[in-house]
Amino acid sequence: MESTGFLDMDVRGRGQGLRDDEIEAVAMAVTAVVVNTMRGVPSSSRDTLAELRKRRALLQRIGEAPDCVATCQAVIQLCAALSSGVFPRETPRWQIVAACAAYVEKKVTHDRMPFPVEQVIAFALYRWASGETYESGTSAFGIKRETGLQAVRDVTSALLQAYPDAIKWPVGRRRAQILRAFRDKGFPNCFGAIDCTHIFIDKPAGAPSANYYDRKQKFSVQAQVVVDLDLWIMDVHIGYPGSVHDVRVLHNSQLWRRAQAGELFDAPPVSLPHGVVTRGYLLGDNGYPVVCPWIVQPYGGIDQGRDEERFDTRQKVAWMCVERAFGRLKCMWRLFLRTHKTNLDTLPQQFVAVCTLHNILLDAGIDFDENLLWEVDENGVRRRVDLGIVGNGAGGRQRCTNVDGDLLRDALRDRLALM
Structure with a gap:
């Protein structure tokens, strides 16, 4: 870390x-x-x-x-x-x-x-x-x-x-279960979904405050998390100030280094349309439009063909597991839902500790009350709690500058069209 x-x-x-x-x-x-x-x-x-x-x-x-x-x-x-x-x-x-x-x-x-x-x-x-x-x-x-x-x-x-080992990249039987679950959603050899959440803090004392000022005009620290469809956390990287773009957080994480070294996506090859072969990837949002060939984001935009619209719908349904994981994690461990003063030296370790508890309790079958995702504001209006998912994506249709990533998304789109 x-x-x-x-x-x-x-x-x-x-x-x-x-x-x-x-x-x-x-x-x-x-x-x-x-x-x-x-x-x-x-x-x-x-x-x-x-x-x-x-x-x-x-x-x-x-x-x-x-x-x-x-x-x-x-x-x-x-x-x-x-x-x-x-x-x-x-x-x-x-x-x-x-x-x-x-x-x-x-x-x-x-x-x-x-x-x-x-x-x-x-x-x-x-x-x-x-x-x-x-x-x-x-x-x-x-x-x-x-x-x-x-x-x-x-x-x-x-x-x-x-x-x-509570938070680790899946291997063996666990990996096979994850790959099968995403395949059933239309995404063969998908390992998980990735996104960042912001942990809101009070204005840092003795640190460059502007660095921590995010797009919601709050002070925060970012946590990048990868989860599977069961909401199990497989990777977490926390510590970058809230003003930093999701792509920069990714580039400075162990996840990036291990993926680039070929240590993560090693599933048996799956052949897709147009001769594309994949051994693994993650689903992301439009915060990752040009980053790499192993994050598949939606097309976005309003001028879509039927196949692209179908792809985006299916991609979002599968990717939303990461937001559901944030909901369970933060609403059960509410310190990380609220704005609070904290020791920024120990905050990363504490967040990883509650991610550890999150996985243990999931594995133990502890239920989560979905009502925790809602709150009543000062005007008496019931609304969803703010999970700190700020988002960095630009509007409109997104094209990857990485050719392999573009081909992978198109191949997955055309595979879904044939299903």
């Missing part, structure tokens, strides 16, 4: 957008992790355990209430699964707390007793899931702000160490 020279930043005030009942419900949900994973605690921790049991009882009442807010339903379900270990596939892989514990345990020092490792993990989950500030969050957990900052750093590192 490339370093971009990010500078430290502080955090501020109160969470943005969560009502008090939502904040409390999320807090209760996350502390369920602690209740169900604390075993054999010393007598000095009995008071803490008793308090957490009270919170668990409150969690149960909230979960059974018919008017439980959608935000909390998803997080309650998530944390209940994390705490109990009762997943559709009940194996040690899903014991997230246990898997991370060894990496975050602190030795007893001469002047203090360490916080229980489960409490540290619970706080990091709470921070990511609620989007609450460190000030409010640490107060709810009875810890100092500095302790909260360190907890998030520790859990981030623990997740990345405990699950080093």
Whole structure:
């Protein structure tokens, strides 16, 4: 992951957008992790355990209430699964707390007793899931702000160490499943869909602010993600300021270097019309009009023939998996949905950590409430949440300057016309 020279930043005030009942419900949900994973605690921790049991009882009442807010339903379900270990596939892989514990345990020092490792993990989950500030969050957990900052750093590192292969390019059976799924959509040997999402931040302090000012007139950092039709994240590259074009982000990513080196698209060759042969590619939007032969974007424009219109419709349906992945990821881990102050040095690692959780929970069969994709604005109007998909594509018909890429798209178009 490339370093971009990010500078430290502080955090501020109160969470943005969560009502008090939502904040409390999320807090209760996350502390369920602690209740169900604390075993054999010393007598000095009995008071803490008793308090957490009270919170668990409150969690149960909230979960059974018919008017439980959608935000909390998803997080309650998530944390209940994390705490109990009762997943559709009940194996040690899903014991997230246990898997991370060894990496975050602190030795007893001469002047203090360490916080229980489960409490540290619970706080990091709470921070990511609620989007609450460190000030409010640490107060709810009875810890100092500095302790909260360190907890998030520790859990981030623990997740990345405990699950080093949670985000990886597909191989073997998984690759075959992905290729078959895209083939059934009309795109043989397609490996996935690519797009960028913006993570909105407060105006950077001590950094060139103009670099982070994006097309929506917000300050942001970009994350490039590749997903399959099951919304599984296969590659993530984060760190470039919001003003940077998607193509530049791609050119500076490991994905680009590996693809150019021939390390990614190695499926058995498939023959298409006009003698075109492909071993793999990705679907993209019009933010990638001239970049390379292995990203297939729509034709665009309004003056289209029937075959091109059919191609664009099918391409968009398949490519939309990446936007659905952003919806699930950001609405479940709402810190990355909201504008917030952050340490730009640690933001990339935290985002990769929640992408890791995203894949683990998908594999575990944890459902996502689609209601989380909607919000009510200050005027009482229900609207889709802003997922930070800014877009860089120009209007009108797009032609690739790379001849191979142009031929591949035309061959796929003509293949679809024959189906």
